[in-house]
Amino acid sequence: MSLQPFVKWAGGKRQIMNHLLKLKPKKFRHYYEPFVGGGALLLELAPIHATINDSNKELIYVYRCLRNKRLFNKMYALCKEHEEKHSEEYYYQIRNLDRKKTAYAKLPTYVKAARCLYLNKACFNGLFRVNSKGQFNVPFNGKERINCFTEENIQSLHKYFHKRKPVILSKDFQEAVKTAKAGDFVYFDPPYDVVGEQSFTSYTTGGFGKEEQTRLRDVVKELTEKGVLVMASNANTEFIRDLYKDFNIHTIEARRNINSKGDGRGKVEEVIITNY
Numbered sequence: 001m002s003l004q005p006f007v008k009w010a011g012g013k014r015q016i017m018n019h020l021l022k023l024k025p026k027k028f029r030h031y032y033e034p035f036v037g038g039g040a041l042l043l044e045l046a047p048i049h050a051t052i053n054d055s056n057k058e059l060i061y062v063y064r065c066l067r068n069k070r071l072f073n074k075m076y077a078l079c080k081e082h083e084e085k086h087s088e089e090y091y092y093q094i095r096n097l098d099r100k101k102t103a104y105a106k107l108p109t110y111v112k113a114a115r116c117l118y119l120n121k122a123c124f125n126g127l128f129r130v131n132s133k134g135q136f137n138v139p140f141n142g143k144e145r146i147n148c149f150t151e152e153n154i155q156s157l158h159k160y161f162h163k164r165k166p167v168i169l170s171k172d173f174q175e176a177v178k179t180a181k182a183g184d185f186v187y188f189d190p191p192y193d194v195v196g197e198q199s200f201t202s203y204t205t206g207g208f209g210k211e212e213q214t215r216l217r218d219v220v221k222e223l224t225e226k227g228v229l230v231m232a233s234n235a236n237t238e239f240i241r242d243l244y245k246d247f248n249i250h251t252i253e254a255r256r257n258i259n260s261k262g263d264g265r266g267k268v269e270e271v272i273i274t275n276y
């Protein structure tokens with residue numbers, strides 16, 4: 001059963017998957033992915049025991065619906081409705097649901113999850129981006145017809161999540177790994193250290209600056225002391241190399257093609273850090 005990410009996510013890991021698979025530990029108990037995003041590595045490994053987390057609540061609603069049969073069926077039906085009603089006007093109607101904060105907060109999980117899948121497929125460049133008020137602000141992609149998912153993949157995802165019942169959280173990364181024990185494996189894929197102005201870091205409100213990178217490194221140190229196996233991805237910057245100088249740093253080449261202007265496609269160096 002091959003599982004594919006259900007969203008195109010900034011920082012998606014498909015480009016460097018071979019390196020991640022080579023560098024991951026051979027054996028581990030419980031898998032943790034505290035910045036799960038589209039979950040490329042999670043889905044590649046399809047672990048039996050897992051805890052996933054992302055501060056982006058919209059994305060987490062989709063994972064919750066994939067795990068629960070009743071929610072999955074409702075999300076599925078609503079996605080089909082979105083596909084049928086799809087037009088530019090409809091797109092903005094659905095996109096703007098979050099403009100009324102209180103009413104939006106009260107919507108059922110499956111409604112927000114279906115909205116997330118629909119917007120991800122109908123928005124320009126397939127990005128999930130919010131403004132400073134936390135409102136989804138990507139314009140329409142102009143396509144006449146869209147599919148919220150591919151049938152085979154969404155069914156396989158539902159099968160996996162329903163069977164394995166991973167723990168699904170939407171907290172800060174530090175909280176999400178509190179339960180990790182010796183022999184467990186944590187893969188950190190945070191928003192990357194910013195090299196130039198164009199780096200895409202607005203997944204959710206609240207950026208991920210140097211202080212956050214340093215806090216993450218400290219969490220890696222604590223986990224290392226506990227005997228937890230840790231792998232982390234980041235940009236190949238002087239700042240990151242210095243932060244992780246006490247760990248193993250593997251430099252790799254990646255192809256990247258997400259930025260706000262759609263240019264800047266090309267090869268960049270990244271690092272994969274391991275404590276084993």
Ligand SMILES: C[S@@+](CC[C@H](N)C(=O)[O-])C[C@H]1O[C@@H](n2cnc3c(N)ncnc32)[C@H](O)[C@@H]1O
Nearest residue numbers: 009011012013035037038040055056172173189
């Ligand atoms: C580089 S992306 C992860 C990409 C993912 N591995 C993939 O394959 O699609 C980083 C993720 O971290 C989340 N994030 C940002 N700050 C966070 C925090 N403090 N705690 C938890 N998640 C956070 C973002 O919402 C985003 O989804």
